[in-house]
Amino acid sequence: MVADNLKRLKDEIAETASRFNRNPDEINLLAVTKLADVDMIRRAYDSGHRDFGENYVQKIIPKMKILPADINWHFIGHIQKNKINKIIGKFALIHSVDSQHIAEAMEFRASNNDIVQDILIEVDSSGEIQKNGIPIDESNELVHFITENCPHLNLLGLMTVAPFTDDRKVIASCFEKVRNLRDGLEIDGLKLPHLSMGMTNDWKIAIE
Structure with a gap:
């Protein structure tokens, strides 16, 4: 089965x-x-x-x-600062880094453990209050903070969760915003091969 x-x-x-x-x-x-x-x-x-x-x-x-x-x-869950020591080094990829203070705490733990942790930044592409993730317009700042100040965090891309809605255009717009954000960062010289997008109800839109 x-x-x-x-x-x-x-x-x-x-x-x-x-x-x-x-x-x-x-x-x-x-x-x-x-x-x-x-x-x-x-x-x-x-x-x-x-x-x-x-x-x-x-x-x-x-x-x-x-x-x-x-x-x-x-x-893929929300990162609580008091749980960072339990996730650093345990996961192949952490998808949900969404703030500078979380990145700083993860860098501190990874440095102490002498490892490099692969991560994604979680972006709030919909603007919904209940959604985790850094707002689109603050994403560049977090990207550059991590790449310039966190040598033990290997930034590989971006993650987003679209709103739970039947409106295909709304979902597609959220995914497109994050893809465009990634593409713009790559033009600036960063290599961000991963886009973590799409769940059971919207993965086909993510592939598009």
């Missing part, structure tokens, strides 16, 4: 990518585990999947200890 669902979704991703002249190999499916038990994650792993995302540190740390070591864990 898990393997069949993953295969069906990956086939859909490949078909959607082809329709929009995208290379399917450049699109990575992140399986979010917050409702999955260890057995379900292991079945996904046994089918060949390696990238898993989690919102809550306290839920995933026990699972990490008993699941295969070559899983690429991604932290």
Whole structure:
């Protein structure tokens, strides 16, 4: 069941990518585990999947200890300063850095651990009060703060969560804003290969 669902979704991703002249190999499916038990994650792993995302540190740390070591864990939840010591060095990629003070705290911890942590900046592309992420118009400042002052944080791109709406134009506009932000930063000389966008209800729009 898990393997069949993953295969069906990956086939859909490949078909959607082809329709929009995208290379399917450049699109990575992140399986979010917050409702999955260890057995379900292991079945996904046994089918060949390696990238898993989690919102809550306290839920995933026990699972990490008993699941295969070559899983690429991604932290996608809101970062609390008092939990930073539990996520630095534990995740292949942290998607949700959204402020200078969080970046500073992560840099301090990564430096103490003598590691370089791969990260993304979470951008609030919709302007909704309840959304996490740094506002679009403040993003450049945070990008440059990290690249100039945080040698133990390796910035690889941007992440955003679109509003939960049936309005396709609103969702597409949010994704386009973040892509344009990334493209502008790359013109300035930064290399930001990752855009983390799209969930169950809007991933096809993200691929477009």
